[in-house]
Amino acid sequence: MSNRPISAIPEPPKSTDPALRAFMSALKEAVEVRLGRRGDPLDEAVTKRELVDSGIARLRSPLQSDLQPVVVTPSEARITPPVPIGFFADGVFGGVHLTWENPFQAYTVHAYTEVWRGQSNDRSEAVLINSSRGATFFDRIPDDDAGDYWYWVRFVSEYNKLGPFSLPFKAGKPQDTAKLIEQLSGAIDKSELTEAFQEEVALMQNSYSIKLEVNGYASGFATFNDGKRADFAVLADRFWVGSPDVGRIKPFIIDDGTVYMDTAVIREASIQQGKLGPISFGKIIDSAGNPVTTLAGKLRADAIDVEKLQVTDANISGVIKSGALAANGLPRWMLDKNGGMTLNGSGAQGRMEIRDTVIKVHDGVGRLRVQLGDLTL
Numbered sequence: 001m002s003n004r005p006i007s008a009i010p011e012p013p014k015s016t017d018p019a020l021r022a023f024m025s026a027l028k029e030a031v032e033v034r035l036g037r038r039g040d041p042l043d044e045a046v047t048k049r050e051l052v053d054s055g056i057a058r059l060r061s062p063l064q065s066d067l068q069p070v071v072v073t074p075s076e077a078r079i080t081p082p083v084p085i086g087f088f089a090d091g092v093f094g095g096v097h098l099t100w101e102n103p104f105q106a107y108t109v110h111a112y113t114e115v116w117r118g119q120s121n122d123r124s125e126a127v128l129i130n131s132s133r134g135a136t137f138f139d140r141i142p143d144d145d146a147g148d149y150w151y152w153v154r155f156v157s158e159y160n161k162l163g164p165f166s167l168p169f170k171a172g173k174p175q176d177t178a179k180l181i182e183q184l185s186g187a188i189d190k191s192e193l194t195e196a197f198q199e200e201v202a203l204m205q206n207s208y209s210i211k212l213e214v215n216g217y218a219s220g221f222a223t224f225n226d227g228k229r230a231d232f233a234v235l236a237d238r239f240w241v242g243s244p245d246v247g248r249i250k251p252f253i254i255d256d257g258t259v260y261m262d263t264a265v266i267r268e269a270s271i272q273q274g275k276l277g278p279i280s281f282g283k284i285i286d287s288a289g290n291p292v293t294t295l296a297g298k299l300r301a302d303a304i305d306v307e308k309l310q311v312t313d314a315n316i317s318g319v320i321k322s323g324a325l326a327a328n329g330l331p332r333w334m335l336d337k338n339g340g341m342t343l344n345g346s347g348a349q350g351r352m353e354i355r356d357t358v359i360k361v362h363d364g365v366g367r368l369r370v371q372l373g374d375l376t377l
Contacts, residue, residue, distance in 0.1 A: 006035060042375065074159075076109045081155035081163025084113070089151045089171035093270070095140040096171045100153055102135045104317045104337060109158040115139070116152040121168055123152055131156075133318055141173045148172035174270070326351070327364075 009031060012024035029038065036044030048067055051057040057067040086101035103110040112133045118126030130137065139151075150170050155163040209222030221234045241252040253260040321331035326344030328351070334342045341354040350363045358377045361370035 076157075077159040077161070079107055079109055079157060079159075080161060081110065081157050082106045083164045084153050084155060084166040087151075087153055087166040087169055089169040091171045091173050093174055093273075095138055095173050096149065096151070098137045098139065098151060098153065098169075100135055100166065102315070102317060103155050105315070107155075107157070110317075111156050111158045111160075113137070114154050114156060116154075116165070118150045118152075121150050121170070123165060123168070126150065126152060135317070143175070146173045146175055 009028045012021045012028070014021075016024065033039040033043050034045040048057070051067060052059060055070060055072070058070050060066040060068045081103070084100045084103065085106075086099070088099050090097045090099075098115060100113070103113060112131045113135075114128055115130050115132060115137050116123070116126040117129045117139065129139065137153075139149075141149075148170055149172065150168050152165045152168055154165045157163075209220060211218055211220035211222075213219075219236045221232070223232045224230070237256060239254040240250045242250040249262055251262040316335070316337050319334055319336045321334040324332045326332050328344060330342070330344050330351075332344050339356060342351060343354075344351040345364070350361065350369070352362070353360045355377070358371065358373040358375075360368060360372075363369050
């Protein structure tokens with residue numbers, strides 16, 4: 001505030017001419033409104049001295065009368081993002097899945113995470129491939145580019161300040177299942193055992209085969225062992241395994257290229273694509289063997305679409321918003337990670353914003369009509 005307080009302005013003398021008295025009263029009111037002693041606080045005037053004393057502006061040399069603004073850097077802008085921790089890359093069908101610990105729990109002004117990829121463990125040769133606002137990213141890799149890659153991530157703050165890179169992690173995309181089957185089938189077609197079916201290896205040793213042929217349509221089985229590799233092959237449209245005690249149910253059937261199993265116990269499985277009926281999980285673990293469904297674990301996904309969700313405790317890293325849109329094209333309501341809430345009318349009624357220390361109401365054309373709380377925002 002000013003170091004030169006202005007004394008109270010006295011009322012005009014009653015003996016003053018009425019016209020002059022009315023003028024002096026209006027002048028007194030105008031001055032007092034500008035001094036903030038009456039009227040709307042938003043109409044109070046600010047002096048150059050007050051601006052300089054508050055640190056908002058400073059005198060421009062050498063005139064010492066003109067002002068120039070002082071750039072005020074928020075304390076949050078000086079925060080350097082931390083090193084990402086818990087960074088992990090896992091090669092799965094379709095690409096490489098990257099995860100890291102939630103950055104919003106590490107610092108308060110997180111904006112997004114950069115994802116870098118390289119052909120070798122040399123970060124100077126890595127390239128920025130994308131960014132993520134959460135704690136996960138899926139790098140989709142075409143089948144022709146399948147192989148091993150090196151990955152790094154780093155955090156970027158809301159003030160565009162870059163943090164340090166994470167430690168590198170190497171991961172590769174597995175080859176597509178269809179291609180694996182194609183390659184395996186090709187290798188089988190070229191094997192000695194298949195040639196035995198085709199009667200093209202007359203001198204083959206240590207082999208046994210049975211072949212049935214009707215009207216040129218062949219089936220059978222064969223076994224072969226050359227001391228280095230052993231094969232057992234069945235040539236049939238339908239192949240099944242059963243037991244006399246099982247009854248009509250055959251626990252394992254191959255019919256027209258499709259495998260049917262009644263019951264299976266599998267220690268480890270890789271499934272590229274599937275359809276599941278009712279299913280129960282005893283435990284879900286990541287590729288490192290860490291549980292992700294226990295009380296201490298985490299379940300992460302690019303998107304989860306559920307009809308009904310009950311959450312005891314939630315940590316919001318971005319925003320929660322309505323799927324319905326207002327007349328201005330924005331969500332009807334939105335709650336951000338900083339505690340701010342925006343409500344938009346369905347028609348042209350306007351919108352309301354609720355922040356830490358202020359409430360604002362705008363009309364249908366965006367004009368501010370009501371502001372409560374901190375009037376400087």
